[in-house]
Amino acid sequence: xxxxxxxxxxxxKDYQTAAGPFPVLKDVNLRxxxxxxxxxxxxxxxxxxxxxxxxxxxxxxxxxxxxLDGHPVANMEDNAVAGVRNKTIGFVFQGFNLLSRSSLLDNxxxxxxxxxxxxxxxxQRAKVLLEKVGLGKHIHSRPNQISGGQQxxxxxxxxxxxxxxxxxxxEPTGNLDxxxxxxxxxxxxxxxxxxxxxxLVTHETDIAEHAKRQVRFLDGKIVQDTASxxxxxxxxxxxHHV
Amino acid sequence: xxxxxxxxxxxxxxxxxxRTFLTMLGMVIGVGAxxxxxxxxxxxxxxxxxxxxxxxxNLFVVLSGPPNMGGARSxxxxxxxxxxxxxxxxxxxxxxxxxxxVTMGKAQIVxxxxxxxxxxxxxxPGYFDVRSWDLSDGYTFSDSxxxxxxxxxxxxxxxxxxxxxxxxxxxxxxxxxxQSPFVVLGVLNSKGQTLDGRDQDDTIIVPLTTAQRKLxxxxxxxxxxxxxxxxxxxxxxxxxxEGLNGLLNQxxxxxxxxxxxxxxxxLTAIANSAAETTRTMSLLLGAIAxxxxxxxxxxxxNIMLVSVTERTREIGIRMAIGARQRDILLQFxxxxxxxxIVGCLIGIGIGVAGAxxxxxxxxxxxxxxxxxxxxxxxxxxxxxxxxGFYPARKAAKLNPIDALRYQ
Numbered sequence: 001x002x003x004x005x006x007x008x009x010x011x012x013k014d015y016q017t018a019a020g021p022f023p024v025l026k027d028v029n030l031r032x033x034x035x036x037x038x039x040x041x042x043x044x045x046x047x048x049x050x051x052x053x054x055x056x057x058x059x060x061x062x063x064x065x066x067x068l069d070g071h072p073v074a075n076m077e078d079n080a081v082a083g084v085r086n087k088t089i090g091f092v093f094q095g096f097n098l099l100s101r102s103s104l105l106d107n108x109x110x111x112x113x114x115x116x117x118x119x120x121x122x123x124q125r126a127k128v129l130l131e132k133v134g135l136g137k138h139i140h141s142r143p144n145q146i147s148g149g150q151q152x153x154x155x156x157x158x159x160x161x162x163x164x165x166x167x168x169x170x171e172p173t174g175n176l177d178x179x180x181x182x183x184x185x186x187x188x189x190x191x192x193x194x195x196x197x198x199x200l201v202t203h204e205t206d207i208a209e210h211a212k213r214q215v216r217f218l219d220g221k222i223v224q225d226t227a228s229x230x231x232x233x234x235x236x237x238x239x240h241h242v
Numbered sequence: 243x244x245x246x247x248x249x250x251x252x253x254x255x256x257x258x259x260x261r262t263f264l265t266m267l268g269m270v271i272g273v274g275a276x277x278x279x280x281x282x283x284x285x286x287x288x289x290x291x292x293x294x295x296x297x298x299x300n301l302f303v304v305l306s307g308p309p310n311m312g313g314a315r316s317x318x319x320x321x322x323x324x325x326x327x328x329x330x331x332x333x334x335x336x337x338x339x340x341x342x343x344v345t346m347g348k349a350q351i352v353x354x355x356x357x358x359x360x361x362x363x364x365x366x367p368g369y370f371d372v373r374s375w376d377l378s379d380g381y382t383f384s385d386s387x388x389x390x391x392x393x394x395x396x397x398x399x400x401x402x403x404x405x406x407x408x409x410x411x412x413x414x415x416x417x418x419x420x421q422s423p424f425v426v427l428g429v430l431n432s433k434g435q436t437l438d439g440r441d442q443d444d445t446i447i448v449p450l451t452t453a454q455r456k457l458x459x460x461x462x463x464x465x466x467x468x469x470x471x472x473x474x475x476x477x478x479x480x481x482x483x484e485g486l487n488g489l490l491n492q493x494x495x496x497x498x499x500x501x502x503x504x505x506x507x508x509l510t511a512i513a514n515s516a517a518e519t520t521r522t523m524s525l526l527l528g529a530i531a532x533x534x535x536x537x538x539x540x541x542x543x544n545i546m547l548v549s550v551t552e553r554t555r556e557i558g559i560r561m562a563i564g565a566r567q568r569d570i571l572l573q574f575x576x577x578x579x580x581x582x583i584v585g586c587l588i589g590i591g592i593g594v595a596g597a598x599x600x601x602x603x604x605x606x607x608x609x610x611x612x613x614x615x616x617x618x619x620x621x622x623x624x625x626x627x628x629x630g631f632y633p634a635r636k637a638a639k640l641n642p643i644d645a646l647r648y649q
Contacts, residue, residue, distance in 0.1 A: 053643055056562070058561075058562060058643050058646070059643055082561070082564055082565060082566040082569075083564065083566075085561070085563065085564045086563065086564020087564070091562050091563060093646075097555070097558075097562070097646070098559075099556060099559065101253060101254070101257050102253070110560070110563060111563040111564050113247075114563070114564040114566070114569055115564070119245075119246065162564075
């Protein structure tokens with residue numbers, strides 16, 4: 001039996017608007033096991049980004065349970081949630097979101113600052129990861145001195161620096177050309193091979209096909225899950241991993 | 243972690259140098275003004291204090307008069323109502339430390355081809371104690387000089403400079419005061435100016451009896467213009483004043499309720515009020531300078547608010563990768579504190595330089611105290627914390643999703 005990294009049950013999210021609460025997520029149930037590679041798809045307004053924000057502990061559900069790596073995080077207080085974002089999750093964004101004033105080394109090492117790790121070890125670990133993503137020669141460059149694909153590699157290195165259980169990638173290839181996109185997706189594939197769980201939001205089918213499992217959102221609900229018809233059927237996922 | 247944040251604060255300041263500089267300028271001017279004003283204020287206070295000390299402490303002056311001639315009263319000190327026997331009697335009063343009887347006038351003095359017009363003070367040896375006035379050279383006259391009314395003189399620095407010049411040692415030389423020859427026994431220490439700007443060194447001191455008998459003459463034998471009385475201590479002042487009035491009224495046969503023919507003046511009270519005035523002035527200067535510090539602080543707050551808005555996205559990124567609210571708070575707070583402290587250090591430099599300039603160009607006394615720098619420094623640091631806190635808290639309270647989406 002696989003251990004689950006993400007377990008979401010009966011999740012609701014309403015946005016408060018002038019016209020009253022507007023439901024964005026309606027009773028979402030999803031289980032993602034350790035080592036899985038899931039693509040979340042859906043058109044704009046389907047709720048996939050909101051769902052992603054909740055998975056990343058950037059937003060809180062209005063109702064429902066979210067268990068991340070064995071810890072219920074839906075009602076955690078802010079500092080503890082910051083710790084979860086720091087240690088359990090690695091974020092990769094569409095817009096890379098690197099700090100433009102800092103060197104690549106400092107960018108990658110930044111999460112470790114908030115873990116209270118000393119400077120020597122911070123730089124050591126950041127350097128190892130930059131080498132791993134093929135940017136070992138550029139560690140003192142600034143983000144604006146390298147290409148978009150390279151910037152995304154830096155962002156991936158930053159996401160990995162604290163050895164997270166889970167990588168959350170929000171349209172990671174949205175700003176990249178198709179060749180670079182393939183390179184980035186290959187990198188994600190390698191990371192998944194190493195055992196890191198990856199959840200990817202995209203609206204491009206060919207990108208989603210790199211994942212082992214596709215989950216499709218529409219109007220705040222999961223309408224399709226290639227792992228199963230039901231939301232949590234682990235035996236089907238077992239076969240999926242073979 | 244703290245050092246990493248300090249480094250980031252430094253970087254952030256470097257990212258927009260002109261803006262950081264302008265923000266700092268408010269602090270620089272504020273602190274500079276405080277340091278400069280305190281230097282000038284303390285300098286003024288010190289020079290007043292020195293004038294007071296030069297005058298002597300715990301002093302009363304008993305003046306004769308005012309004379310009353312057919313109902314018209316003239317200036318005090320003109321009627322010869324005090325005499326040396328009054329001074330001797332005062333010596334016996336409780337709480338009196340020293341007494342000096344003084345008579346004075348102006349006279350022309352001559353040495354060789356130089357001449358000079360100056361104040362002549364005839365007094366007793368006690369005068370040097372009550373005025374705490376020492377000699378820079380030579381020796382003073384004694385009681386025997388008083389008894390025999392010898393023609394000896396002690397000259398002030400200004401007089402010495404004017405009739406002897408630098409090359410001649412005045413000691414033992416004979417000068418002429420109103421045609422009479424006087425031997426110079428000593429030169430008085432420089433006392434500088436009084437509070438009202440008179441030159442205290444432009445004077446000659448001779449034995450009281452010599453002045454009375456040989457220089458100015460006397461309507462009544464032994465009469466003096468004033469008697470200077472020094473009390474033992476600050477606390478004894480009231481007692482001595484009462485004693486003086488009682489004693490002199492009795493000696494002069496003044497009935498109760500009638501006008502006295504003398505007046506007692508408390509010099510220390512006058513001097514203290516002058517000191518109080520300068521203290522108030524330096525306090526006022528400090529207050530005005532503090533206003534500019536406050537304005538500098540508001541400038542920091544303003545820029546930090548702009549900076550938080552500009553860097554909303556950065557804050558979002560930091561939160562997404564695990565920064566807690568207090569990490570963000572600390573980051574922006576540190577930035578504000580670093581700006582104010584660096585500004586403060588530059589301000590101290592400028593304030594000190596300004597104070598030195600002021601003292602070289604105006605000859606005004608300035609005192610640059612480490613106290614004033616420490617005060618300015620701690621005030622600046624508190625201003626950084628105080629005015630940096632609100633923007634920093636605003637940054638820390640941002641919602642990470644909104645911050646990440648911010649363009």
